[in-house]
Amino acid sequence: MSLRLSTVILPYLRWHEGGRAAWQRAEQLGFHTAFTYDHLSWRTFRDGPWFGAVPTLTAAAAATDRLRLGTLVTSPNFRHPVTLAKELISLDDISNGRITLGIGAGGNGFDATTLLKSGQEPWTPRERADRFGEFVPLLDRLLTEDSVSSDGDFYSAHEAHNIPGCVQRPRLPFAVAATGPRGMKLAARHGQAWVTTGDPKLYETGAPEQSVQAIHGQVEKLAAACAAVGRDVSELDKILLTGFTPDRGRPLESLDAFVDFAGRHAELGFTDIVIHWPIRDSDFAADEKVFERIAMEAPAQLA
Numbered sequence: 001m002s003l004r005l006s007t008v009i010l011p012y013l014r015w016h017e018g019g020r021a022a023w024q025r026a027e028q029l030g031f032h033t034a035f036t037y038d039h040l041s042w043r044t045f046r047d048g049p050w051f052g053a054v055p056t057l058t059a060a061a062a063a064t065d066r067l068r069l070g071t072l073v074t075s076p077n078f079r080h081p082v083t084l085a086k087e088l089i090s091l092d093d094i095s096n097g098r099i100t101l102g103i104g105a106g107g108n109g110f111d112a113t114t115l116l117k118s119g120q121e122p123w124t125p126r127e128r129a130d131r132f133g134e135f136v137p138l139l140d141r142l143l144t145e146d147s148v149s150s151d152g153d154f155y156s157a158h159e160a161h162n163i164p165g166c167v168q169r170p171r172l173p174f175a176v177a178a179t180g181p182r183g184m185k186l187a188a189r190h191g192q193a194w195v196t197t198g199d200p201k202l203y204e205t206g207a208p209e210q211s212v213q214a215i216h217g218q219v220e221k222l223a224a225a226c227a228a229v230g231r232d233v234s235e236l237d238k239i240l241l242t243g244f245t246p247d248r249g250r251p252l253e254s255l256d257a258f259v260d261f262a263g264r265h266a267e268l269g270f271t272d273i274v275i276h277w278p279i280r281d282s283d284f285a286a287d288e289k290v291f292e293r294i295a296m297e298a299p300a301q302l303a
Contacts, residue, residue: 002299002302002303003262003266003270003271003272003299003302003303004032004271004272004273004299005030005031005032005262005272005273005274005275005294005295005298005299005302006031006032006033006034006035006068006239006272006274006275007026007031007033007034007035007275007276007277007295008034008035008036008274008277009022009023009026009034009036009277010036010037010042010045010276010279010284011036011037011050011052011053011056012045012048012049012050012051012279014049015051015056019051019056019059020059020060022277023059023060023063023064023067024063024064026064026067026277027064027065027066027067029292029295029296030295030296030299031067031295032068032272033067033068033069033070033100033272033274034060034067034068034069034070035069035070035072035102035274036053036056036057036060036070036071036072037053037071037072037073038053038054038071038072038074038075038079038102039053039109039110039111040078040110040111040114041110041114042109042110043109044282044283045282046110053071053074054091057069057070057071057095057099058090058091058094061091061094061095061098061099062094066098067098068098068100069095069100070099070100070101070102070175071100071102071103072102072175072241072274073102073103073104073175073177073195074101074104075103075105075106075107075111075128075132076105076106076131076132076135076154077106077107077111077112077128078111078114078115079135080155081135081138081139081142081155081157082142082155082160084139085139085142085143085160085162086162088101088166088172089162089165092166092167092172093164093166093167095167096167097166097167097168097172099168099172100172100173100174100175100192100193101172101173101174102175102177102195102239103136103139103174103175103176103177104132104176104177104178104183104195105125105128105129105131105132105177105178105183106128108122129182129183130153130154131155132182132183132186133182133186134152134153134154134155135154135155136174136176136186136190137186137189137190138150138152138155138157140190142157142160142162143162143165143170143171143172144165144170145162146161146162146165147159147160147161148160148162173191173192173193174190174191174192174193175191175192175193175194175195175237175239176190176191176194177194177196177197177241178194178195178196179199179218181221181225184221184222184225185225185228185229187222187225187236188222188225188226188228188229188231188233188236189229189231191236192235192236192237193236193237193238193239193271193272194222194236194237194238194239195240195241196215196218196239196240196241197240197241197242197245198211198214198215198244198245199211199214199215199218199245200244202214202246203244203246205246206245206246207246208245208247210246211245211246211247212264212268215240215245215265215268216268219238219269222236222238237271238270238271238272239270239271239272239273239274240265240270240273240274241274242261242273242274242275242276243276243283247261248283249283249284249285249286251275252275252278252286252290252291252294253286253287253290254290255290255293255297255298255301258275258294258298259298259301259302262298262302263302266302275291275294277291278291
């Protein structure tokens, strides 16, 4: 299978002042999927415009025809499976079956603290993993069963009705972001795809070669998790969200640089490479002409 190229369009532009145009241009450039972040706000964008993921994807679905759409990633930090399932079924219907749910355990950022009471501590990594472990199976049921009742430790549902379900059957695909053993198990059991950003410990001081080795180790752990549940790891797409490895923005400096970067990761079994839509004066700054050339020419070179 040829390596697919996708993009992430951060939701910081007003829809009528560049937002719509970006999503439509992504379709014109031939990207397989255009994702957006599902956060309340994010890092250096904290004090500027930032719009909601689900309304943005709904608008993008109406403004495009072929482009797949999705989140990278949704998390339990501020989502509940019951309300999220209703929104996803609606979004899958509006897009006529073009939605992929990128989903992860969440992190320590603004999503983890915005809803807290004064003096309340955010969840620890273990607590986030506990909730994620309950969130994903319940969401799976909500998207595949007409009526769901469940009393969990963290999430409950009482006769939650989700008729008619997703356009995509049995439900829209999950792309599970995971690097630890518990997340890998969820990807193996419930995922149609697995997502990684690499090893965060290598971002500041690591070398690209170390990153490739670390990601190779992650792929092997995913294979082991799949084997443990009787699943062939080849059934899962493998998605690399770029921009968080020691390479940083260098792969977008030229077409050749990107093809070299993507090729090294394709050799590890990756099916999808995701690059960020250029944003001036940010960590995702890039030459727009080079970016568009990569979008149009790189897939053929990586076939």
